[in-house]
Amino acid sequence: MNQNIPEKWKSLYDAVLEGNAAAATAAVDAAIEANESPQTLVDEYMIPAMDDVGEKFEQNEYFVPELLISARAMKAALTKIQPLLTASGSQPKGRVALGTVKGDLHDIGKNLVAAMLEGGGFEVIDLGVDVDPDKFIDTARASKVDIIAMSALLTTTMPSMKTTIEALKAAGVRDGLKIMIGGAPITQEFADEIGADAYGDNASTAVSIARSLVAS
Amino acid sequence: MNQNIPEKWKSLYDAVLEGNAAAATAAVDAAIEANESPQTLVDEYMIPAMDDVGEKFEQNEYFVPELLISARAMKAALTKIQPLLTASGSQPKGRVALGTVKGDLHDIGKNLVAAMLEGGGFEVIDLGVDVDPDKFIDTARASKVDIIAMSALLTTTMPSMKTTIEALKAAGVRDGLKIMIGGAPITQEFADEIGADAYGDNASTAVSIARSLVAS
């Protein structure tokens, strides 16, 4: 647990931690009114709150539904803050395009990763399921994407990950971004083999992996 | 079963089939005495007998001990015939150097393959167990070897097969010979991956594999 949350806007931290969206947006309003820096609110209250939520999940105190409620409170607060951040020239943590690969329809893991990443301050472009390599390429070209995240749950769709990475290379967009992959049959060995930059074995580690990818 | 064994020296065929070494050598003596061609004895009586022994094994009529008794009868007869064959300028079916790879001590499968190959008319150089790549190379250089056969029974010694093939390449002797591999954890996929020419999943298929390798 983060011990040293400043008292000043601790109500914002608490609101996110408890998953109270109304209280979170109210706290943001009050802080902005008092001329607090939006970046400070994000970095010193909201993200620490989401980190602590993740910690509670890891420690078997929270279940995912509780974590999603916090992520929604986080998102509500971010929606208020985003225009101010943009105006002040600050960037989101990073932009992630994610999808389940061609031929595969599994939603849940991908959706959880999307929610976790948004809760962690990332901007997420969800491409859905059964995503064609071209769609990943088009997205990488059209938006400044930092990370492409792919999911597959079948041994027969795992090869689509490789195909997609090769297509990204062929299209000349591979070098500008990082690729993370996950899903039940995926292993670190497979990630290495197909040239992905990272592998996550569950949704809750996705945020820390994404952070280290954009930092590197 | 071979139906059309000529009556003339059928006693030789029967002796090998029944694993009677004394009768086999006696039959060889009689045939040579009668000026029969040694190559005919091998091709039309002895090898068909061993093929039928193999067939009986495949059909669950014989066990390996019975097959080995026949192989010993075959070998006894061949020992008589070999000098005559050499004198007449004919060659053995082929020469196989075989061994269990570096780090691995498993004997049985390798020994069975050796016995089967000898029974099938091959000349066999048994290098033993825990065989260093250099020993394979030296043997390939010193004798005109057609096939190198390698065995491994451990997941941790399988990589020695790859190392050995690479060493044979580096020594410049790989191209002149064929490589067959086997052992419990080995698969066709693994054989393909490391560049072996053939994979056998049991000792009784070794002869037909070796024959097709020398024919190709």
Next chain:
Amino acid sequence: MPRSLAVHSLDQFLFGRAPHPVRCGHGLVIGAGSVVPEINFTLPTIDVNADSWAEVCRQYGQMMDTVLARAVHLSVPALLVEFETVPPMTHNPDWGFEITGILAERCLRAHEKHGIAVALRVTPNDTREFNRPPLLRRGEHWEQMLRFFEGAGKAGADLLAIESTGGKEVCDDALVNADLRQVVFALGVLGARDMRFLWEHIVSRCRAGGVVPSGDTACGFANTAMTLADKGMIPKVFAAMVRVISVPRSLVAYEAGAIGPSKDCAYEGPYMKAIAGVPISMEGRTASCAHFSPLGNIAQAVCDCWSNESVANVRLLSGYAPEVSMEQLAYDCRLTNTALADSDAGARTLRDWLAVSDAVHDPQAYVLRPDVVLEIAGDLMEADTPYERTRRAARKTWSVLRDAAADGTLRLDSRETRWLERLGPAADALPDSESELFESILSELPEGSFLPAEYGL
């Protein structure tokens, strides 16, 4: 619709014996006095396309050969083989039929040569969800599925099954949010309605083609919940409720003419057997190659087929993984069948050990205890419609779990207890009528989450 259960007493609720046995394939009878292994296998990592097709065929042939050889080697008297297609084989039914033929031919040969009783169950994919939101009653995917149902028998299938997914588009999110109301809607309203439509089509095609319309599973719903619970993502008490909530939906297949065995991954199977009397396939500890579960032993308690769920054709130290599964299933069935051959009392003793050994550890196991199954099944069959039964399933399961936790026959940690307390009010708040629930859900779900017309709504 009969309100009484097909299984009249706990004493008659046994593995290997179902009120209405199913005859199929080459001499196979299921539920007639012994437990039959059901072997499943799937491709290792490979892209299924025209280029890889020869290798795909080789893989299936090799898997079937090794599995049959092992079954014969272990004197397995009777075997059910399941071929679950991968989506390209449903998109292109001819591919699915080709593999079906490869497997069926080997089954026939093994039967003729070794006398093993054997049947082939084929399970095409429910590819309707390739549209998002799914088109359930029209479109390319549905047309190809119909083609598959029609042609499977000629291709060599003895039984047809499916893991249908109507309502999953709502259920997925509901599960990760542990939203009981939405799960009840997804299964008790959407799922049940789609099952009625789908299974009437399947049954008519099967009857025309001489194929056994076997069964369905709430796999995409309740097993997803189980897997999420196993990973610590959602409460086990919630997953246990989802399991029972799936019962009225899965029952629709049998009301529409399916005769069993239910799909192996349908852990709601014991309820199907209790209510409809059909033989059931179940999977437990020997399916841990496919997924972990808290039901390793109890799943076997009243099974008629015993399955490994599915295993990819990877190499293990002894041989290929499908052979390994075959051997494990063979031994497990030897044990249950030895107990059955001993005496009914003996079989009941083994059944109860299997059940007791798991039930206290997990609410998902607890709701499969044979006595609990009969109690809850009796309660939900007091109602006449899928929705009303589903509502009863939620309420009754909740109260059963609460009582079990209170008297210690079920152990729950504090996080689970906290959630059990929350779920009671949620169950009580379920509206009386399907239409009332539909109206309120419509307003809370994002536009386009599902297409009401696809459910006749």
Next chain:
Amino acid sequence: MPRSLAVHSLDQFLFGRAPHPVRCGHGLVIGAGSVVPEINFTLPTIDVNADSWAEVCRQYGQMMDTVLARAVHLSVPALLVEFETVPPMTHNPDWGFEITGILAERCLRAHEKHGIAVALRVTPNDTREFNRPPLLRRGEHWEQMLRFFEGAGKAGADLLAIESTGGKEVCDDALVNADLRQVVFALGVLGARDMRFLWEHIVSRCRAGGVVPSGDTACGFANTAMTLADKGMIPKVFAAMVRVISVPRSLVAYEAGAIGPSKDCAYEGPYMKAIAGVPISMEGRTASCAHFSPLGNIAQAVCDCWSNESVANVRLLSGYAPEVSMEQLAYDCRLTNTALADSDAGARTLRDWLAVSDAVHDPQAYVLRPDVVLEIAGDLMEADTPYERTRRAARKTWSVLRDAAADGTLRLDSRETRWLERLGPAADALPDSESELFESILSELPEGSFLPAEYGL
């Protein structure tokens, strides 16, 4: 030497309960009233050398982590972990000790955090056979093995075991030739003599190091025979005789001070338990990942630990193979322990079902039937020396199999029957004395097949 058996009656011959339980590790007691899972795992395809060492350590750490997590998840109360080294780790004991430390530390942490009773059994290789013919009492390999025995306790081992191989250099050929006399010589003379030498060394080192000297196995002999028989290479009746012939040899370890549990792959274990009263580890259907066997159920009948033999760390659909094995073992042990908790009569019922379900199908299973074990064990303990016991083992087993085949309690096909008829005279022809056999074998084996001095001959 006591001629009476440690297990006095069939009623007392049960799984989970041994006359002399073993206490070891963090709160673990084996044979004291419940069956304990024994989990084993090994590396996937990898060359073990200095370059790959970091990856090797990571693999072992990951395997131990996933296995312990699954055990805790399933509320497994007690667990035995076996670490069987690969030869480079015995050649270089420091490598073996490093992995031992990695595993031991995780076991301790799991015990402290979750209360699971757990112990680590370490099994170095018998690398003496790297010399051909083997040097058994001298040389580099033997020195390193001694170093391993001495240092294992400090490195974190709670128990030490070995799969010793003295006599194997003669046995291998004898097996494929189905030569009974030579097998008797390899096990009853060479093997028994080497066991005496080896185990006196192991026991003294273990006592000095505070480590439990657990047990040995005739794996390289009788399991080789079983595997050859499974592949149709040698007769099953011969393999069954080899199994019992290995008993006097394996017994030497316990006479020399080993206290159990026997090694999992020692299917002669039931004889060890009957005669010496030590708890035994066994492996059956849950070890089919490692090797197939005709003993899937019967192996469990009187086991105290229940093992998966070994599984490589490959990925399956659910997770890694070691986790899968852990889950399967956990459920199997839940079942036996539920029966034990029910009543002694209940446990006997389950024991008998496990035994009966396999015994009729294969002579190798038949000789493990608890009643047959007691009958044969009693007979061979009438003799005082390993050779005389071995000769009795061959003769008695043959007559037991002949009677069983005659009265139909054992089913044999015609090829097996033909071999059974051959093996009787071979057993009868075994000479009265060890020295007589030694002299005649010396003259028939090629020079240098084995070194008599290494056996004190």
